[in-house]
Amino acid sequence: MPKKTKKNNPRYVVGIDLGGTKILAAVVDDKGQVLGRSKRKTRGKTDNATDPETVTDRVVTCVQDAVAAAGLKLGDIAAVGASAPGPVNVETGFVARMANLPGWEEGFAFGPELSKRLKLPVWVDNDVNLGTLGEVVYGAGRGMKDVIGIFVGTGIGGGIVLGGKLRRGVRWAAGEIGHMFVDISAIQRGGPVCGCGEPGHVEAIASRGAISRRLAAAIAAGEPTLLAAEVKDESELTSGAIRRAWEAGDELTRRVIAETQEVMGLLIASVVNLLDPEGIILGGGLVESLGDAYVEPVRRHAYAHFFLPDRAGEVKIMRAALGDDATILGASVLARSGL
């Protein structure tokens, strides 16, 4: 774990969101205000190499650009927080793997390497953890101490804040909410599989990826849908395409979304029955795309299945407020607080 330097201005830190597609960096002050930001492709414009050293160099450039955009120098920055998709050992800054990024299979000491290049203390954590932390400190969960973040996109990720602190787990693997079993009947039935290969997980049923697969199968089977004309293959069934069909009242899309909203409600009920938190925050690509129209039915289904139903409303179910900024802001909180 890096030590904080005293000489730099503690008002300014950098938050980084390192994803498989893009790198975001921002200079953030102690009120959560973004003073300057920058964005780069993870794979590079001209050089497609994705080995850890090359990607880390791109992160450095992205940080330098964000610092310049804020009218500052690296020497003005007190510390850096960064996210990576996948399990991260927060004590060592070691990223166990990056989703779909060739060259990262064996993991990489991303924190120490970035720290060496920037000559700044660097903390690293999982992206969904930091997205949840950002929402709790500066977004939908402001003022709460016990919040579960659930992010619905290609997969379903989760972050857990209890007592104001991220729960990391004994193997740095806490929050893998997408890999909770909600439908064990699917194991015998041979239901759709999760990103991890298992049937019965909520990610296999209710993620945007799962929705796209169901829609693609329905299109292939000739079911009537507005999507048939719009998309050529499953890869085009993005959150945006789903939203357009949904807004146009496409029956197939509405039915599939409604089914997954019930599943998400039951998942939330399970998590609440276990942890009884103050709040649940729903975010991610699908939620941002469909907005409150997605969240409201999920909330209704969830409340209908809480233990102590008379007091269900004491657990708030909220839509994430910060969009893409949640993770960089959470990274800035990590930079300020260390572990």
Add this chain to the structure above:
Amino acid sequence: MPKKTKKNNPRYVVGIDLGGTKILAAVVDDKGQVLGRSKRKTRGKTDNATDPETVTDRVVTCVQDAVAAAGLKLGDIAAVGASAPGPVNVETGFVARMANLPGWEEGFAFGPELSKRLKLPVWVDNDVNLGTLGEVVYGAGRGMKDVIGIFVGTGIGGGIVLGGKLRRGVRWAAGEIGHMFVDISAIQRGGPVCGCGEPGHVEAIASRGAISRRLAAAIAAGEPTLLAAEVKDESELTSGAIRRAWEAGDELTRRVIAETQEVMGLLIASVVNLLDPEGIILGGGLVESLGDAYVEPVRRHAYAHFFLPDRAGEVKIMRAALGDDATILGASVLARSGL
């Protein structure tokens, strides 16, 4: 929340396990040694009244007996911890309800009333919470800080210790692990229902109560089983009767138990994928009755479904070690530490 008195000997506290059937009380020293104990029926030998005042009087007698058995006086006791089955507001000592106990429907300020009678500070918490705490401090989870207790009996209860402290929840309702959905297909299919009336909960499928119901239905349907001769109705399908049939190699019993062991393994995998704790402790009537032969297949199924399977073994899955004493010992820990 009561204040600790200074005048009494901090070496001695009393732990109480108030259940719907029996009351246990014990004087416990600061090493977790039981110096004297007592047991009474909750409903009374001659007087069947179960109103809160009468039951509290019986608890007082039980405590006095335990203190006398330890060769002590009430004045030697520093504090009292007590458990109740159901949600308890630990700050006020208010028991929201007691399972199946007429007269407690509106709840009762059990902590304050018991404190008034004993003239001692009294803390109260849920029985499964205190059973888990007892196992973590003095039993199977010794030395661990992050442990989930899962108790399989008529229902399925849970307790959560994170960072060495019980997680209570915003509505004092955390740990209701039996009411987690594992089989949402059962909702449409009209599967068996939980103690709370809902299908799809793990308690509806894998509790001792669920096993008894399945066995009773199989007996009624004329399926061949050694149990047909032994039991007349479902109420006789106790953990003991199930154990005897299981040990005698009864095929029906073995099959039903094996199916529920897989379900418990998947439940544990879900909880571990969410919380990534150091340990899982399995206890309760069914687990005590069947012993390691119950735990071992559950462990195998669980490990097969962990996120980060290569490191599954870092999360220990253990059998509870303290039996009936877990709750009174957990209550003694509560008495020592307050909240």
